[in-house]
Amino acid sequence: MEPNKTYNPALSGNPQSATGRVYPNGNPDLGYNLPGARNTDSAVPLHRGKPVVHDYACDGPAPGTIGFRWTYGSNVAAKNRDPRVQVIQYNEDTFILRQNVCVHWEAPFTYLLFGNKGALLIDSGATAEAHLYPLRETVDAIIARIGQVRGWRDIPLTVACTSGEDVAQNQGLRQFAGRPGTTIVPTPLAVMKQHYGLAASWPAGTGRIDLGGRVIDVIPTPGTHKDGVSFYDPYCDFLFTGDLLFPGKINIANDRDFLASLERLKAWTASHPVKWIMGGHIEMMFVPGKAYPRFATYKPYERVLEMVPAVLDEAIQYAREIQGHDRMLIRPDFILLNNVSPDQRTLEWPEGVPNINPPRPF
Amino acid sequence: MDRRTFLTTSSAAAVPLGSIGAAGLARAAAPATPIDFKSNLPAPGSFPDRWICGSPSCMDNTDPPVQVHWYNPHTAILRQNKAYSYEAPFAPLYFGNDRVLLLDEGFVQLRNDWDLRGVVDGCIADWCKRNGRDPASLELLVAFSHLHADHYAATNQFADRPNTRYMGLTQEEMMGFWGMTNFPEERVTLDLGGRDILIWGSPGHVMSEFAHYDSYTQILYTGDMFYRGRCYISFWQPWFDSMKRLIDFCDTHPVSHVMGCHVEISKDGQDYAYGMTYQPDEAPVQMTVQQLREAFEYAKTITKPGIYFTGTVFLCNQTRGTTTIDQNPYRY
Numbered sequence: 001m002e003p004n005k006t007y008n009p010a011l012s013g014n015p016q017s018a019t020g021r022v023y024p025n026g027n028p029d030l031g032y033n034l035p036g037a038r039n040t041d042s043a044v045p046l047h048r049g050k051p052v053v054h055d056y057a058c059d060g061p062a063p064g065t066i067g068f069r070w071t072y073g074s075n076v077a078a079k080n081r082d083p084r085v086q087v088i089q090y091n092e093d094t095f096i097l098r099q100n101v102c103v104h105w106e107a108p109f110t111y112l113l114f115g116n117k118g119a120l121l122i123d124s125g126a127t128a129e130a131h132l133y134p135l136r137e138t139v140d141a142i143i144a145r146i147g148q149v150r151g152w153r154d155i156p157l158t159v160a161c162t163s164g165e166d167v168a169q170n171q172g173l174r175q176f177a178g179r180p181g182t183t184i185v186p187t188p189l190a191v192m193k194q195h196y197g198l199a200a201s202w203p204a205g206t207g208r209i210d211l212g213g214r215v216i217d218v219i220p221t222p223g224t225h226k227d228g229v230s231f232y233d234p235y236c237d238f239l240f241t242g243d244l245l246f247p248g249k250i251n252i253a254n255d256r257d258f259l260a261s262l263e264r265l266k267a268w269t270a271s272h273p274v275k276w277i278m279g280g281h282i283e284m285m286f287v288p289g290k291a292y293p294r295f296a297t298y299k300p301y302e303r304v305l306e307m308v309p310a311v312l313d314e315a316i317q318y319a320r321e322i323q324g325h326d327r328m329l330i331r332p333d334f335i336l337l338n339n340v341s342p343d344q345r346t347l348e349w350p351e352g353v354p355n356i357n358p359p360r361p362f
Numbered sequence: 363m364d365r366r367t368f369l370t371t372s373s374a375a376a377v378p379l380g381s382i383g384a385a386g387l388a389r390a391a392a393p394a395t396p397i398d399f400k401s402n403l404p405a406p407g408s409f410p411d412r413w414i415c416g417s418p419s420c421m422d423n424t425d426p427p428v429q430v431h432w433y434n435p436h437t438a439i440l441r442q443n444k445a446y447s448y449e450a451p452f453a454p455l456y457f458g459n460d461r462v463l464l465l466d467e468g469f470v471q472l473r474n475d476w477d478l479r480g481v482v483d484g485c486i487a488d489w490c491k492r493n494g495r496d497p498a499s500l501e502l503l504v505a506f507s508h509l510h511a512d513h514y515a516a517t518n519q520f521a522d523r524p525n526t527r528y529m530g531l532t533q534e535e536m537m538g539f540w541g542m543t544n545f546p547e548e549r550v551t552l553d554l555g556g557r558d559i560l561i562w563g564s565p566g567h568v569m570s571e572f573a574h575y576d577s578y579t580q581i582l583y584t585g586d587m588f589y590r591g592r593c594y595i596s597f598w599q600p601w602f603d604s605m606k607r608l609i610d611f612c613d614t615h616p617v618s619h620v621m622g623c624h625v626e627i628s629k630d631g632q633d634y635a636y637g638m639t640y641q642p643d644e645a646p647v648q649m650t651v652q653q654l655r656e657a658f659e660y661a662k663t664i665t666k667p668g669i670y671f672t673g674t675v676f677l678c679n680q681t682r683g684t685t686t687i688d689q690n691p692y693r694y
Contacts, residue, residue, distance in 0.1 A: 078445035127418075253694050294635065341686045342690055
């Protein structure tokens with residue numbers, strides 16, 4: 001790689017900046033006119049005669065960033081006043097929503113993706129009651145705003161879960177029942193397979209959700225849930241893996257399926273570019289191999305959500321190792337639990353991984 | 363007065379006149395009749411049918427930060443709100459003619475987060491109003507059953523409270539606070555002013571733990587070594603010996619209730635997993651002597667580490683570091 005000519009960290013920025021950005025003031029070597037600019041809608045001209053159409057074909061991942069920290073609860077959960085649904089726009093067509101950990105400890109992530117002809121909501125949160133967790137209201141408001149911006153009247157919405165049986169992700173579905181212009185992917189396994197056209201091929205084959213210029217692939221990935229699926233977004237180059245692979249304690253429900261699904265995803269990454277793997281939760285801390293216990297409502301030292309695709313190789317290696325064994329296996333970015341209690345602990349610490357205990361939060 | 367003397371001096375001599383302020387002197391002009399804590403025992407009292415036990419969404423919890431239940435007019439039992447800490451321990455507050463004993467606290471340190479000090483001051487003010495006393499004349503003893511943070515986290519809220527002593531956070535200071543020299547066998551008597559609290563060592567869950575017996579209500583407070591939930595037994599033999607001491611005590615003393623620090627089990631024996639913040643159907647905190655005896659009989663049959671259900675409590679024998687009761691519900 002050619003040495004960086006213009007950027008001198010000592011003079012231009014701090015490579016160890018707290019935000020984790022190597023180029024806090026931008027990287028001059030990249031130049032100004034990046035190709036991704038055409039993927040972003042323009043605010044000018046202000047008033048347009050016809051609906052805005054986005055170009056979802058791009059070289060490499062679409063531009064976008066998680067520019068903020070996730071809310072992480074509070075020491076006294078009863079006094080938490082953070083939003084019940086935290087919204088971070090990743091880019092103009094991609095929103096990441098997180099449930100407040102003081103509403104439900106699972107604090108699941110929900111993804112809202114827009115295409116030219118529709119929107120997709122991936123997962124629906126852990127709380128059904130709209131007054132506690134107003135997911136529907138938040139999604140409606142985002143869709144209404146996007147509709148105004150783009151000059152659309154109706155935006156059909158599809159609501160799909162990474163697992164229909166997962167009570168940490170399916171509870172919000174009830175809020176969308178009866179919503180006009182909405183397709184809720186059925187949750188019973190057989191009907192879900194049929195819906196995606198996978199009845200005969202499951203767990204091989206893939207389904208599609210066409211949002212208009214942005215086609216989301218549906219990849220069967222049972223293993224942590226018998227009805228688990230992952231979604232691939234070719235625009236952001238994201239794999240949405242739900243409970244199958246996320247920075248946390250992965251409770252394996254069937255170790256053969258788990259390994260097969262990871263290998264299926266690995267094969268997928270060989271033929272499709274993947275920037276990040278986006279799971280459904282965060283349970284790991286930012287120190288390697290340490291996770292918050294179940295039911296924690298204060299997680300000030302949380303790891304970031306996104307995982308690089310190389311984590312897949314590691315997951316496959318250790319899924320093989322754990323197969324057929326009732327045990328817990330710690331890795332820096334995730335923990336595997338096979339046929340043990342979700343609260344299982346272990347005295348085995350992975351070799352070569354620094355064993356750091358963050359201070360008590362109080 | 364040193365530690366040994368405050369344990370043994372009589373209630374009349376235990377109020378140093380010099381410590382009574384101007385307001386105290388005004389009231390002291392008509393001294394209230396001392397309360398009789400030694401007749402008609404056990405003093406009747408009652409536990410609530412249902413304690414406040416969390417909510418589905420923590421941030422929407424509107425219950426008081428501390429539930430105060432008056433077991434009888436001279437005995438309050440405090441419980442931390444589960445939305446303030448999942449540990450939600452119980453904390454008895456025993457009143458005597460001269461001093462007040464707070465046993466255990468809750469799992470929050472700072473007053474701005476959780477004002478235990480304010481609640482305790484409020485209880486003392488209530489009691490004093492009802493009994494014609496001056497709060498400044500009552501000494502407060504802040505102690506804890508054992509050396510775990512969910513039982514002492516709020517300790518420093520009492521640092522600037524007048525006429526208050528609290529226990530230090532080491533085995534030595536805990537023993538010294540009760541004037542013990544022969545832990546765990548030695549049983550000391552704390553005189554709250556006509557109301558005796560018997561205290562002895564009860565190690566097993568941790569090395570540094572006490573059992574407390576209130577001679578007025580005859581409640582035996584067993585801390586975390588025996589409570590309605592998962593008794594995490596870190597050290598089997600000390601725990602078993604402590605159980606034997608409790609049984610021997612029950613053989614020789616009347617006990618109205620056995621009470622632990624937490625509840626982690628439902629009325630029908632379902633485990634509420636470690637860390638849960640909502641226990642809608644939780645079992646009562648109080649247990650009978652019979653339940654204690656049954657658990658001891660069960661314990662006699664235990665020879666290996668593991669989790670055992672006695673019908674009342676889970677005995678988690680040296681399992682804390684490795685396993686728990688829950689299963690993954692999605693296995694297929």
